[in-house]
Amino acid sequence: MLLAEIEIRHSRAVAPTRRVALGPFWLPTEPSPGYGGILLGGIVAAHWGDVDAELRDEYVGLLNDLEAGRRIAQPRLRHRFQVDVVGLDRSRHKLVGQAENDRFGDVRFELQGDGRPVPQILGAAYAARRLHADAQPRAFAAMRKATMWEDGASPQLATFLTDLTSVPPTWWRRFSTDERWALEVLGFGPDEEQPGREEVLQRFRTLLRESHPDHGAEHAGAGQRILELTEARRILMP
Numbered sequence: 001m002l003l004a005e006i007e008i009r010h011s012r013a014v015a016p017t018r019r020v021a022l023g024p025f026w027l028p029t030e031p032s033p034g035y036g037g038i039l040l041g042g043i044v045a046a047h048w049g050d051v052d053a054e055l056r057d058e059y060v061g062l063l064n065d066l067e068a069g070r071r072i073a074q075p076r077l078r079h080r081f082q083v084d085v086v087g088l089d090r091s092r093h094k095l096v097g098q099a100e101n102d103r104f105g106d107v108r109f110e111l112q113g114d115g116r117p118v119p120q121i122l123g124a125a126y127a128a129r130r131l132h133a134d135a136q137p138r139a140f141a142a143m144r145k146a147t148m149w150e151d152g153a154s155p156q157l158a159t160f161l162t163d164l165t166s167v168p169p170t171w172w173r174r175f176s177t178d179e180r181w182a183l184e185v186l187g188f189g190p191d192e193e194q195p196g197r198e199e200v201l202q203r204f205r206t207l208l209r210e211s212h213p214d215h216g217a218e219h220a221g222a223g224q225r226i227l228e229l230t231e232a233r234r235i236l237m238p
Helices: 034-048 053-067 117-128 136-146 157-162 179-185 197-211 222-236
Strands: 002-010 019-026 089-097 107-111
Touching: 002 034, 002 117, 019 117, 034 089, 034 107, 034 117, 034 136, 034 157, 053 117, 053 136, 053 222, 089 117, 117 136, 136 157, 136 222, 179 222, 197 222
Parallel strands: none
Antiparallel strands: 002 019, 002 089, 089 107
16 A cells, blocks of 8 residues: 655756756655655665765754755755756655554555665655644654664664654664753753753754854754754653
8 A cells, every 4th residue: 555655856867967856745644744754754764874974964954944944045965956847857755555553663665766865865855844834843853863774764664763762773872761861961950850841942942053053053963963952852842
């Protein structure tokens, strides 16, 4: 059974230009992140290992900019996003399996591409911005989690994208689910009272802004710092 699909358009391998666009897509998001969010995360996970190291932080920054609704200056990751698809090659990605009881484990990724990873992960990022506003936070969170995965589009990936603690990454430092770790990441001292949701969100936004290269932070390590802040917020605001 087809659960989600997307067509990403991009310059042909022999073309001198680097362009990305979106073709037709069907990305269900209920229950969030839905099969659509899982497919987008799967695209990122499958191609992340082939993305140049210097582009990885920029990509995480792009996800943050898209989720926040900021204006996206072009090009990003050396590729220009456009609406026109004339003359562009296409890659089709699908999520197939059985839809039972809103479970995400019994699915399989069917991903195509021409071997170049950046157009694929860019297409996934721009597609996430097209989702309904209520579905975007979980979809973007799934895509950030995908950058911590090194086992390709394996059967366990869907579970990992929807529940970080159930299938820990095999290569990245495991994020602790201990609230003490999350409180430390967000700068709350051990002797402080348990912060409320609004206080957590305010602290997260402040530190996220301070960690973003657009606000003067160093590019090196920014992606990792943003991932940790995002995961700390998730732990304290389930």
